[in-house]
Amino acid sequence: MSKGVTPQSENYAKWYTDVVQKAELADYSPVKGCMVIRPYGYALWENIQAELDKMFKETGHVNAYFPMLIPEGFLKKEAEHIEGFAPELAIVTHAGGKKLEEPLVIRPTSETIIWAMYKKWINSYRDLPLLINQWANIVRWEMRTRMFLRTTEFLWQEGHTAHANAEEAMEESLKMVHVYQNFAEQYMAMPVIVGKKTENEKFAGAIDTFTIEAMMGDKRALQSGTSHYLGQNFAKAFDVTFQNESNEKEYVYASSWGVSTRLIGALIMTHGDDKGLILPPRIAPYQVVIVPIYRDNEAKSTVMTYIETITNELKSQGVRFHLDTREALSPGYKFNDWEMKGVPLRLEIGLRDVEKGNVVVFRRDNAEKIIETKDAFCASITRLLETIQKSMFENRKAFREENISNISNYDELKIATEFGGFARAFWAGTDEEEKQIQKETKVTIRCIPLEQSGKSGTCFYTGKQTTKQVVLAKAY
Amino acid sequence: MSKGVTPQSENYAKWYTDVVQKAELADYSPVKGCMVIRPYGYALWENIQAELDKMFKETGHVNAYFPMLIPEGFLKKEAEHIEGFAPELAIVTHAGGKKLEEPLVIRPTSETIIWAMYKKWINSYRDLPLLINQWANIVRWEMRTRMFLRTTEFLWQEGHTAHANAEEAMEESLKMVHVYQNFAEQYMAMPVIVGKKTENEKFAGAIDTFTIEAMMGDKRALQSGTSHYLGQNFAKAFDVTFQNESNEKEYVYASSWGVSTRLIGALIMTHGDDKGLILPPRIAPYQVVIVPIYRDNEAKSTVMTYIETITNELKSQGVRFHLDTREALSPGYKFNDWEMKGVPLRLEIGLRDVEKGNVVVFRRDNAEKIIETKDAFCASITRLLETIQKSMFENRKAFREENISNISNYDELKIATEFGGFARAFWAGTDEEEKQIQKETKVTIRCIPLEQSGKSGTCFYTGKQTTKQVVLAKAY
Numbered sequence: 001m002s003k004g005v006t007p008q009s010e011n012y013a014k015w016y017t018d019v020v021q022k023a024e025l026a027d028y029s030p031v032k033g034c035m036v037i038r039p040y041g042y043a044l045w046e047n048i049q050a051e052l053d054k055m056f057k058e059t060g061h062v063n064a065y066f067p068m069l070i071p072e073g074f075l076k077k078e079a080e081h082i083e084g085f086a087p088e089l090a091i092v093t094h095a096g097g098k099k100l101e102e103p104l105v106i107r108p109t110s111e112t113i114i115w116a117m118y119k120k121w122i123n124s125y126r127d128l129p130l131l132i133n134q135w136a137n138i139v140r141w142e143m144r145t146r147m148f149l150r151t152t153e154f155l156w157q158e159g160h161t162a163h164a165n166a167e168e169a170m171e172e173s174l175k176m177v178h179v180y181q182n183f184a185e186q187y188m189a190m191p192v193i194v195g196k197k198t199e200n201e202k203f204a205g206a207i208d209t210f211t212i213e214a215m216m217g218d219k220r221a222l223q224s225g226t227s228h229y230l231g232q233n234f235a236k237a238f239d240v241t242f243q244n245e246s247n248e249k250e251y252v253y254a255s256s257w258g259v260s261t262r263l264i265g266a267l268i269m270t271h272g273d274d275k276g277l278i279l280p281p282r283i284a285p286y287q288v289v290i291v292p293i294y295r296d297n298e299a300k301s302t303v304m305t306y307i308e309t310i311t312n313e314l315k316s317q318g319v320r321f322h323l324d325t326r327e328a329l330s331p332g333y334k335f336n337d338w339e340m341k342g343v344p345l346r347l348e349i350g351l352r353d354v355e356k357g358n359v360v361v362f363r364r365d366n367a368e369k370i371i372e373t374k375d376a377f378c379a380s381i382t383r384l385l386e387t388i389q390k391s392m393f394e395n396r397k398a399f400r401e402e403n404i405s406n407i408s409n410y411d412e413l414k415i416a417t418e419f420g421g422f423a424r425a426f427w428a429g430t431d432e433e434e435k436q437i438q439k440e441t442k443v444t445i446r447c448i449p450l451e452q453s454g455k456s457g458t459c460f461y462t463g464k465q466t467t468k469q470v471v472l473a474k475a476y
Numbered sequence: 477m478s479k480g481v482t483p484q485s486e487n488y489a490k491w492y493t494d495v496v497q498k499a500e501l502a503d504y505s506p507v508k509g510c511m512v513i514r515p516y517g518y519a520l521w522e523n524i525q526a527e528l529d530k531m532f533k534e535t536g537h538v539n540a541y542f543p544m545l546i547p548e549g550f551l552k553k554e555a556e557h558i559e560g561f562a563p564e565l566a567i568v569t570h571a572g573g574k575k576l577e578e579p580l581v582i583r584p585t586s587e588t589i590i591w592a593m594y595k596k597w598i599n600s601y602r603d604l605p606l607l608i609n610q611w612a613n614i615v616r617w618e619m620r621t622r623m624f625l626r627t628t629e630f631l632w633q634e635g636h637t638a639h640a641n642a643e644e645a646m647e648e649s650l651k652m653v654h655v656y657q658n659f660a661e662q663y664m665a666m667p668v669i670v671g672k673k674t675e676n677e678k679f680a681g682a683i684d685t686f687t688i689e690a691m692m693g694d695k696r697a698l699q700s701g702t703s704h705y706l707g708q709n710f711a712k713a714f715d716v717t718f719q720n721e722s723n724e725k726e727y728v729y730a731s732s733w734g735v736s737t738r739l740i741g742a743l744i745m746t747h748g749d750d751k752g753l754i755l756p757p758r759i760a761p762y763q764v765v766i767v768p769i770y771r772d773n774e775a776k777s778t779v780m781t782y783i784e785t786i787t788n789e790l791k792s793q794g795v796r797f798h799l800d801t802r803e804a805l806s807p808g809y810k811f812n813d814w815e816m817k818g819v820p821l822r823l824e825i826g827l828r829d830v831e832k833g834n835v836v837v838f839r840r841d842n843a844e845k846i847i848e849t850k851d852a853f854c855a856s857i858t859r860l861l862e863t864i865q866k867s868m869f870e871n872r873k874a875f876r877e878e879n880i881s882n883i884s885n886y887d888e889l890k891i892a893t894e895f896g897g898f899a900r901a902f903w904a905g906t907d908e909e910e911k912q913i914q915k916e917t918k919v920t921i922r923c924i925p926l927e928q929s930g931k932s933g934t935c936f937y938t939g940k941q942t943t944k945q946v947v948l949a950k951a952y
Contacts, residue, residue, distance in 0.1 A: 030550075030592050031580065034543035039608065042540045064518045067510035067629055068613055069566070074506075087573055090545070092582070095566040096617030104507065106568070106582075116506050126804065132515065137544055137613065141572030153544055328602065 005340075007274045012218045013146075019268055020147045023277045023341045033145040033152030037261065040341060041148075043285035044264055045155065049135065051187050051283065052157065052259070055179050061131045061159060066113050068136070069104040074112040077237040081111065084204020088140040090152075106139040111205065111230075111256060114160045115238040122162060122252055124243045129172070130162040138260070148265035149222075149476055156260035159227075162252045164244060166231065169253035170208075173229040176257040177210035180225035188263065189280040189392035190214050190270045191400055192224060193471055195447025200431050203256075207231040213446045213471065215400045216269035219420025221446045221473040224266045227257035265476075270396055271365075277342025278364050280392050281385040288314060288321040288381070289343045291334045293350035306354040306374075310347070313378040319385070339364060344388050347377075365392050404471075409460050410437075413472060417443045422473045428459035428466035437461065437472075445470045481816075483750045488694045489622075495744055496623045499753045499817045509621040509628030513737065516817060517624075519761035520740055521631065525611065527663050527759065528633065528735070531655050537607045537635060542589050544612070545580040550588040553713040557587065560680020564616040566628075582615040587681060587706070587732055590636045591714040598638060598728055600719045605648070606638040614736070624741035625698075625952055632736035635703075638728045640720060642707065645729035646684075649705040652733040653686035656701035664739065665756040665868035666690050666746045667876055668700060669947055671923025676907050679732075683707040689922040689947065691876045692745035695896025697922045697949035700742045703733035741952075746872055747841075753818025754840050756868050757861040764790060764797040764857070765819040767810045769826035782830040782850075786823070789854040795861070815840060820864050823853075841868050880947075885936050886913075889948060893919045898949045904935035904942035913937065913948075921946045 005018035020026050025041030037045065053063075069092060075082045085108045092104040107113065114132070121127060135157045145151050159176060163169040177194055184190045192212035202209035206228035214224050232251040235241070241249045271278040281287045292307055294300040307323065314321045322343075324334050331348065338346055348360040359377045362369045365388050405416035407423045416423040427445065429437075438444050448470050456467045481494035496502050501517030513521065529539075545568060551558045561584045568580040583589065590608070597603060611633045621627050635652060639645040653670055660666045668688035678685035682704035690700050708727040711717070717725045747754040757763045768783055770776040783799065790797045798819075800810050807824065814822055824836040835853045838845045841864050881892035883899045892899040903921065905913075914920050924946050932943045 027593065027596065029543050029589070030547060031543045031545050031589070034545065036543065036593050037541040039538035039540045043538070045541075046539065062515035062519070063522065064515045065513040065521075065631065067505050067507045067512065069507050069510065069615070069629065071506060089573075090568050090571040090580075092566050093569045094579075096619070097563055097565075103570075104566075113505070113507070117503065117512055120503065139545070143572070155541065 004336075005274065005276060008217060008272075015272075015274070016265075016269060017147060019272055019276050019340070025264065025268070025277075026147045028147075031152075033142060035147045035151050037155075040285060041264060044267070044279070044283065045261060047283040047285065048187075048263055049157075052179075052183055053135075055183060056133050056157075056159065059131075059175065059179060061133045061161075064132050064134055065136070066110050066117065066134060068107050070107055070110075070113045072103045072105050074116060075105060077112065078205045078233060080233075081205035081237075085109070085140075088142065090139045090141055107136070108138060108140045109256075109258075110134060110136070110158055111160065111234050112238070115234040115240055115254075118162055118235075118252070119238050119240045122240055122242050125164045125245050128162055128164045128242060128252070129168060131159075131172075132161065133157055133159045146265075148261055148268070150262075154261050156258050158258040159256060161255045162235075162240070163254070164242065164250075164252070166253050169231070169255050170229050173208070173210060173227045173255035173257060176255070177212060177225070177227040180212050180227065180257075180259060183259075184212055184214065184224060184263075184266075185393060187280065187282045188267055188270070189282075189389055189396060190224070190266060191393065191397040193447060193449055194451075195449040195471065197226075197447055198431070198434060198445050198470075200434050201444065203228045205230060205233055206256075207233065210450075211447050213473075214266055214270060215396075215403060215422060215473075216266070216476070217272060218269070219403045219422070219473075221422065221475040222262075222266050222269065223446070223475065224263060225257070225259040228255060230254040230256060271392060272342070275336075276340030278392070279342035279344060281344045281389050284320070284342065284344055286320050286322040286343050287385055288319055288345045288347060289338045290321060290323045290347045290349065291331050291338070292323070292325070293331045293348060299351050302351060302354055303349055307349055310349075310359070310374060310378065314381065317378075317382060319381055335362075344385065363388060365395075407460055408458065413437075413443060413460060414441055417441065417473055420474065422446070422471055424469060424471055425460040426457035426466050427461070427468050427470040428464035429461045433461060442474050443472050444475055446473050446475060447471055480812075481750065481752060484693060484748075491748075491750070492741075492745060493623060495748055495752050495816070501740065501744075501753075502623045504623075507628075509618060511623045511627050513631075516761060517740060520743070520755070520759065521737060523759040523761065524663075524739055525633075528655075528659055529611075531659060532609050532633075532635065535651065535655060537609045537637075540608050540610060541612070542586050542593065542610060544583050546583055546586075546589045548579045548581050550592060551581060553588065554681045554709055556709075557681035557713075561585070561616075564618065566615045566617055583612070584614060584616045585732075585734075586610060586612070586634055587636065587710050588714070591710040591716060591730075594638055594711075594728065595714050595716045598716055598718050601640045601721050604638055604640045604718060604728070605644060607635075607648075608637065609633055609635045622741075624737055624744070626738075630737050632734050634734040635732060637731045638711075638716070639730070640718065640726075640728075642729050645707070645731050646705050649684070649686060649703045649731035649733060652731070653688060653701070653703040656688050656703065656733075656735060659735075660688055660690065660700060660739075660742075661869060663756065663758045664743055664746070665758075665865055665872060666700070666742060667869065667873040669923060669925055670927075671925040671947065673702075673923060674907070674910060674921050674946075676910050677920065679704045681706065681709055682732075683709065686926075687923050689949075690742055690746060691872075691879060691898060691949075692742070692896075692952070693748060694745070695879045695898070695949075697898065697951040698738075698742050698745065699922070699951065700739060701733070701735040704731060706730040706732060747868060748818070751812075752816030754868070755818035755820060757820045757865050760796070760818065760820055762796050762798040762819050763861055764795055764821045764823060765814045766797060766799045766823045766825065767807050767814070768799070768801070769807045769824060775827050778827060778830055779825055783825055786825075786835070786850060786854065790857065793854075793858060795857055811838075820861065839864065841871075883936055884934065889913075889919060889936060890917055893917070893949055896950065898922070898947055900945060900947055901936040902933035902942050903937070903944050903946040904940035905937045909937060918950050919948050920951055922949050922951060923947055
């Protein structure tokens with residue numbers, strides 16, 4: 001993959017798909033709207049999964065697996081839910097050589113099949129809370145697809161929890177959006193705004209949807225994870241009641257929450273540059289790549305022996321590294337290749353370095369190249385990786401702050417968001433007015449941040465007084 | 477789950493489904509032939525996955541993800557492949573509110589979509605070998621289903637490798653069947669016979685299929701994992717060629733291999749008894765369950781403080797344990813519940829044990845109950861778990877050896893296998909004769925074991941001389 005990518009400034013969308021392919025994260029498949037996640041992209045997903053799964057388990061959740069095929073009638077039980085998902089369904093009409101009596105839909109999300117099961121499992125308050133998560137594939141027939149961001153089939157996790165009262169269910173949905181925030185910021189080095197969606201933008205079937213919204217490299221917003229407070233909507237649709245502590249029958253309260261392979265798209269667009277990916281150390285498949293440099297077999301043997309003392313040290317410290325021993329390729333080609341793939345640190349090691357007991361260390365995030373002794377490098381490697389992790393986050397946070405404007409009228413909104421950029425504003429409009437703004441400017445209310453100033457101000461659109469502040473942007 | 481299960485001797489099939497449900501491994505779903513894998517069953521699958529995934533990576537494989545929906549035409553490209561799978565396909569005809577131009581099938585296995593991609597990725601011998609594995613869900617429309625053993629949708633892994641020559645591809649498929657053997661024997665404590673399938677029984681599209689065959693508690697056979705040498709069949713079907721080292725174009729050689737959630741069925745039937753599951757320590761979700769026994773709050777406080785010193789010790793040793801603090805249930809109920817769930821060790825701890833510094837230890841596999849000091853227990857716990865692991869394997873190996881008969885004529889075959897049991901015999905029959913035996917007796921040739929005596933003998937069916945020995949049995 002020695003050839004470069006389209007510069008961001010020339011065509012950001014093209015830059016994105018170039019990076020996806022040249023970094024070998026994913027490839028187009030012969031199936032419309034579906035991608036193949038290649039080993040390097042999947043390794044990234046495995047690291048994301050591993051960390052999230054740990055967080056879910058630490059917060060008391062267990063994993064399970066529910067059928068992918070759902071009777072069509074199930075989706076119709078919750079009116080808003082079917083209205084939201086009907087246009088995107090893929091439908092199995094034939095199986096085992098016969099026409100099915102009732103068509104089956106491939107899950108676009110699993111609330112309906114899961115609540116059909118919860119009816120069997122929940123009888124008493126003693127069965128609650130039920131805190132289940134599922135890692136699964138999902139199909140939503142999208143018209144316009146883009147790799148990782150919006151594909152017909154994608155991978156995700158979906159938490160589905162059941163509770164004995166509204167407060168607990170609400171607490172759960174808030175807890176999980178903060179788990180997502182924590183993961184995005186601490187592991188992906190991606191600052192996010194945590195907020196509530198407006199009525200227009202919430203999940204089909206939810207009472208409230210919470211979201212994490214991130215700013216991409218082109219200053220547009222990407223919804224990166226959502227958590228829903230479902231109230232008793234699905235419990236009523238599937239008749240799931242429980243005997244409460246006062247021995248009364250009551251409908252169960254629910255939350256659901258999910259993140260998907262879209263996070264990989266978020267990662268690419270948060271950190272990437274014209275040389276390709278830049279991966280945060282905590283989830284990078286390789287944290288360090290080592291490129292040996294030599295001209296003949298004697299030099300090779302010397303260099304490789306020296307490298308072995310380094311890799312032994314990295315192994316013992318649990319650093320994920322890769323030694324690039326490909327024979328047919330030049331060091332320069334390898335440098336570009338691993339920059340494209342976003343490996344946080346590159347070690348270049350030749351005869352001269354061996355003689356001096358040195359290593360040449362290249363940082364992908366800020367392109368700094370330093371020469372230090374092997375011993376100094378080995379002693380500080382985990383600290384250096386953490387420094388990069390933090391620095392990437394701070395860098396992106398500063399970038400976001402530079403590109404959020406406080407706006408007070410409609411014209412200012414247009415100016416602040418026209419070429420990307422977030423706008424912060426007071427908002428007292430209706431759902432209809434919100435839709436009108438979107439129609440005219442393609443800008444949407446990304447969320448009502450959970451952190452509000454508490455101050456009162458003038459709605460930028462209606463001129464009404466309000467304390468509600470929102471964040472607006474063009475979004476993916 | 478205090479009520480027991482149907483005894484094995486009364487109705488083995490009923491015993492099996494009772495255990496699946498009462499141990500809360502899985503539940504029937506409203507979707508025909510599909511099950512829900514419940515958290516306890518899924519935890520088992522996660523442990524199986526984790527160990528296998530480690531083994532795959534140690535043997536040089538990487539994971540990736542390919543689309544679940546495959547154009548119908550792809551399956552038709554390999555003639556035997558479509559013939560084998562056509563009756564079991566689930567077909568998506570409508571999506572996004574429209575009829576599709578070409579129907580899509582839900583993958584019954586992924587050779588076809590993967591080889592369509594390999595055509596894009598493989599050009600030169602330098603691109604080989606390609607060693608990719610996928611964890612995924614699969615749909616095969618089965619007429620008669622049984623939880624874990626045969627369900628319409630199931631979870632599995634499928635390895636798909638591409639090689640520059642036949643020897644390497646064959647070596648790979650043999651290597652992987654031995655990885656499966658290793659996993660079955662070392663982790664599941666399930667002895668298996670490794671062998672080759674006959675022409676009648678091999679995978680649709682393979683040249684050779686290798687299998688691991690295990691003996692269940694009712695002495696019937698269960699095919700527990702398969703590895704296929706595919707030769708150039710799929711490369712030819714999808715026109716996948718490479719430039720070899722002599723600069724000639726050649727078709728690529730292939731293997732594929734897989735195990736599924738069927739392994740959980742194997743586990744249940746290999747070790748289970750009339751009290752429920754018996755799980756081998758290496759993959760048990762909990763290796764130790766602790767049941768505190770007390771009558772009042774004061775006793776409870778004393779007992780729980782004592783238990784904490786034990787759980788701290790277990791934690792530091794990395795032992796997976798569960799402390800059963802459910803208030804509404806009696807110790808006796810809990811004992812039965814955890815025996816049903818097959819937890820290898822149970823600790824019962826009451827006031828008297830605290831006073832003496834003791835623990836009561838119950839072994840699920842052999843129902844031994846011993847009392848020892850807390851310190852002695854903590855000092856020997858990991859050794860004890862390994863002892864159980866080995867003992868379970870030896871026990872099942874002895875059971876299998878008791879139930880394999882060497883037979884020399886057709887009548888002996890019928891007697892040896894009528895109520896379960898394996899038969900070892902010389903075989904020189906044709907495919908047709910093999911089918912005739914199956915028709916008359918329901919017995920199939922499970923495999924031609926890789927380990928052969930090398931001796932010559934008389935075919936039990938045809939009377940011909942041969943050196944080929946086979947293992948026959950009724951199978952799931």
